[in-house]
Amino acid sequence: MIKKDYYEVLGVARDAELQQIKKLYRELAIRYHPDRNPGDQESEERFKEASEAYQVLSDPEKREMYNRFGHEGLRGSGFQGFSGFEDVFSTFGSIFEEFFGFGEQRRGRNSAQRGNDIGYDLQISFEEAAFGVDTAIEVNKYDICNTCKGARTKPGTKPAACPTCQGTGQVRRSQGFFAIATACPQCRGEGVIINDPCPDCQGAGRVPRVEKISVKVPAGVEDGTRLRLSGKGESGMRGGPAGDLYVLISVKPHKIFQRQGNDVLLRAPISYSQAALGAEFEVPTLEGPATLRIPHGTQSGRVFKLKGKGIPHVRGYGRGDQVVQVLIEVPTKLTTRQEELLREFAEIEGRQVKKHESLFDRIKSQLN
DSSP states (O other), rough: OOOOHHHHHHTTTTTTOHHHHHHHHHHHHHOOTTTTTTTTTTHHHHHHHHHHHHHHHHHHHHHHHHHHHHHHHHTTOOOOOSSHHHHHHHHHHHHHHHHHSGGGGGGGTSBBBBBOOOOEEEEOOOOHHHOOEEEEEEEEEEETTTTTTTBBOOOOOOOOOOTTTTTSSSEEETTTTEEEEEHHHHHHHTTOOOOSBBBTTOOOOEEEEEEEEEEETTTTOTTTOEEEETTTTOOOOOOOOHOEEEEEEEOOOOOHHHHHHEEEEEEEEEEEEHHHHHHHEEETTTTTTEEEEEEETOOOHHHHHEETOOOBBTTTTTTHHHHHHHEEEOOOOOHHHHHHHHHHHHHHHTSSSOOOOHHHHHHHHOOO
């Protein structure tokens, strides 16, 4: 079955803002909602179709993948779409509550809930960003309670059906020409009441824990890179999958190196005599010292490259270069002999030292 273009499904332009996408999805969700169209197969398909389009276009990462590679790109990332109404409500319950007051209640007491995603800021060194690093982090998150195994009740007891909604998790009210189901105010859409909560989690089903997690930072990552560790977020409820852990990479500035794409920039001071006569000297690189040769007459600011001494490409092919910019250092203190030699050199050049000389005349002479 060929899927329709998601932008066409929602009726939005490809550069539409999130607010516009949300607005048009709301209109479609109301029009094709199952409570308004009971037993209508076509409305069911349109409802799922619009929800699938919204799930992709409202998520920056999925939207970028879809824009670049279409439906095939999403399948390659593991995106499956929705199998039915319950799947839609499980994902979008909160937004349906915001739109028109229902959503969470449809999930009922036995449906799974995905755990929350969590974030972690990881600071690494310049070298670790260049060559990658395996490290361990400690994350504070909520995990399934070991005592009740997520059931929320005291071991040996069971939850009771909610007397208000008779265990359905929802109450219905008429609004206009169709009925709207809303979450039961007593059980909050759960359909059950916990009379004997678990003593360890107090009926929450989860408890706060600190978990040590291994993180593999690939070579070549840049400052601001976000790594996704699937299933390493908070535990889900009632058998639902765990959320994801997002690790935001922060790279410490280096004392002498700067990153330019996959190249490494080094500014190296050299003396006037080295620039004039040429020289061979060692410069630091990410992998240790390397020899750099500069020709005579090198001007301040000239750039030289050490091939393959930069940062590996994050996708695993090739490396950048080390770019060395030489800057001529003018000495601030001279010995008597150094000053004598420089004065002699200035005389040979025909330059006056510490006497009035027209800079305009010098520039003019260079142009002639």
